[in-house]
Amino acid sequence: MSADSLVSQLKRGLDAPICLTWELTYACNLQCIHCLSSSGQRDPRELTTAQAKAVIDELRDLQVFYINIGGGEPMIRRDFFDIITHSVDNSIGVKFSTNGAYIDGENARRLAAMDYLDIQISLDGTDAATNDAVRGAGSFDTAIAAMENLARANFGPFKISVVVTRHNVAQLDDFKALADSYGAQLRITRLRPAGRGADTWHALHPTADQQIDIYRWLLGHGENVLTGDSFFHLNALGEPLPGLNLCGAGRVVCLIDPLGDVYACPFVLHDEFRAGSVLDPGGFTKVWRESALFTSLREPESAGACASCGSYDACQGGCMAAKFFTGLPLDGPDPECVSGHGEELLSASTATAPRPTKDHSRPVSLTRKPVRT
Amino acid sequence: MTPAPNSAVLEASESTTNDDVMAADSVEVLEELLVEEISIDGMCGVY
Amino acid sequence: MTITLESSCSLSPQVALRPEPFGALAYHYGNRRLVFLKHPDVVAVVKNLANHPTVGATLDACGIAAERRASFLAALDNLTKSEIIHVG
Numbered sequence: 001m002s003a004d005s006l007v008s009q010l011k012r013g014l015d016a017p018i019c020l021t022w023e024l025t026y027a028c029n030l031q032c033i034h035c036l037s038s039s040g041q042r043d044p045r046e047l048t049t050a051q052a053k054a055v056i057d058e059l060r061d062l063q064v065f066y067i068n069i070g071g072g073e074p075m076i077r078r079d080f081f082d083i084i085t086h087s088v089d090n091s092i093g094v095k096f097s098t099n100g101a102y103i104d105g106e107n108a109r110r111l112a113a114m115d116y117l118d119i120q121i122s123l124d125g126t127d128a129a130t131n132d133a134v135r136g137a138g139s140f141d142t143a144i145a146a147m148e149n150l151a152r153a154n155f156g157p158f159k160i161s162v163v164v165t166r167h168n169v170a171q172l173d174d175f176k177a178l179a180d181s182y183g184a185q186l187r188i189t190r191l192r193p194a195g196r197g198a199d200t201w202h203a204l205h206p207t208a209d210q211q212i213d214i215y216r217w218l219l220g221h222g223e224n225v226l227t228g229d230s231f232f233h234l235n236a237l238g239e240p241l242p243g244l245n246l247c248g249a250g251r252v253v254c255l256i257d258p259l260g261d262v263y264a265c266p267f268v269l270h271d272e273f274r275a276g277s278v279l280d281p282g283g284f285t286k287v288w289r290e291s292a293l294f295t296s297l298r299e300p301e302s303a304g305a306c307a308s309c310g311s312y313d314a315c316q317g318g319c320m321a322a323k324f325f326t327g328l329p330l331d332g333p334d335p336e337c338v339s340g341h342g343e344e345l346l347s348a349s350t351a352t353a354p355r356p357t358k359d360h361s362r363p364v365s366l367t368r369k370p371v372r373t
Numbered sequence: 374m375t376p377a378p379n380s381a382v383l384e385a386s387e388s389t390t391n392d393d394v395m396a397a398d399s400v401e402v403l404e405e406l407l408v409e410e411i412s413i414d415g416m417c418g419v420y
Numbered sequence: 421m422t423i424t425l426e427s428s429c430s431l432s433p434q435v436a437l438r439p440e441p442f443g444a445l446a447y448h449y450g451n452r453r454l455v456f457l458k459h460p461d462v463v464a465v466v467k468n469l470a471n472h473p474t475v476g477a478t479l480d481a482c483g484i485a486a487e488r489r490a491s492f493l494a495a496l497d498n499l500t501k502s503e504i505i506h507v508g
Contacts, residue, residue, distance in 0.1 A: 006458075063436065065449075093452075116449055
């Protein structure tokens with residue numbers, strides 16, 4: 001089998017995900033303006049501890065190798081350590097994403113003592129002004145404090161995860177330096193118009209020129225930088241970026257939300273991309289293997305409107321979440337198509353972009369103080 | 374932790390097609406790519 | 421290439437092998453590396469390494485034809501580099 005057919009194997013789907021993303025809670029102490037899950041308030045229908053452990057048991061039987069835990073802020077859950085311990089004890093590795101608010105000295109030491117546990121701290125600016133404009137007052141200091149606590153606890157390498165925006169493209173070198181200073185790995189990911197991002201995307205997403213900067217930076221400096229494989233739409237610019245350049249949604253990975261609903265990926269929290277629920281008869285396994293949505297995602301894609309463009313093989317038409325939430329058809333160009341085809345369509349389009357089907361944002365607080373739920 | 378290399382495709386073996394340089398007692402080598410490492414580290418939506 | 425027919429190897433205890441229609445997925449919990457084993461025969465060989473004194477004996481036991489052995493040695497060499505198997 002050549003590399004091509006390996007990717008086509010993955011596109012046809014696997015009998016179980018390699019890993020999956022699991023948002024443990026919609027509760028969050030922050031209100032980031034681009035939050036893909038529109039988090040803030042806990043949903044009363046959140047999975048219970050017992051239900052969460054049952055999901056883990058099912059994933060163990062499927063031999064899912066690891067889970068990527070997020071939210072909201074996953075450490076807000078009182079059973080957070082209980083859940084992640086259950087996972088690791090059942091040979092399912094845990095990688096989790098956090099804003100760092102709950103990584104005090106004691107928790108840092110507790111996390112450092114655990115087997116197979118990777119941590120990713122979210123940060124969207126290398127200075128408080130840039131970061132806090134997106135993530136809220138004090139969030140920069142919180143994230144740095146968490147990194148300091150992890151370092152002091154000898155946690156070992158962690159990841160710093162950055163959503164690339166118009167305002168931090170110029171800071172890529174600084175992000176790399178920051179990560180290097182902690183012996184951490186930098187991860188940069190693409191902003192999608194998902195969740196609260198639907199409202200801020202137009203002002204926040206990188207400009208066309210900045211996309212070229214990102215592409216060049218990744219080619220020149222990105223050897224040790226993870227990208228969430230989320231910049232493959234830039235491959236139309238030339239030499240392909242390293243990575244699988246594959247959308248794994250519903251094929252290799254998927255998302256479980258705090259209520260147990262299963263979606264193709266974390267960027268499409270919308271009924272259109274909901275495959276089922278872990279609470280349905282047959283559980284997660286049946287959803288993964290038999291849901292109509294995932295079955296259709298595993299069918300060979302057609303280039304659709306992109307068929308006449310020579311770049312389709314490189315860019316694969318981009319990201320379905322980006323298209324969906326900007327109101328563009330899925331079988332056409334990405335809104336950030338580097339040849340401008342998406343932008344053309346957007347200006348010509350009168351379609352109203354779909355709204356996220358779940359919104360757990362907290363009502364605006366006049367005092368703007370982060371609230372611990 | 375070092376990241377996994379991306380999509381490292383290694384040739385299983387080198388085969389020659391020129392009969393003149395094949396050793397007299399060699400068997401024809403069947404070239405198969407039997408293993409392939411991939412990195413889905415930070416695959417979209419994944420940390 | 422470091423692996424030869426005389427090498428003695430075994431699968432790392434930190435590796436999980438998950439069967440797939442094409443062969444198997446090997447995941448190393450220590451270094452987080454993921455490798456596709458793309459043929460059931462290479463899966464069988466990897467699983468049997470510890471049961472035989474040498475790679476050559478393992479290939480014999482798994483009935484691997486002579487013309488395929490170079491590919492298998494290269495594969496095992498690759499697996500050593502990702503620490504999926506180790507020598508000794």
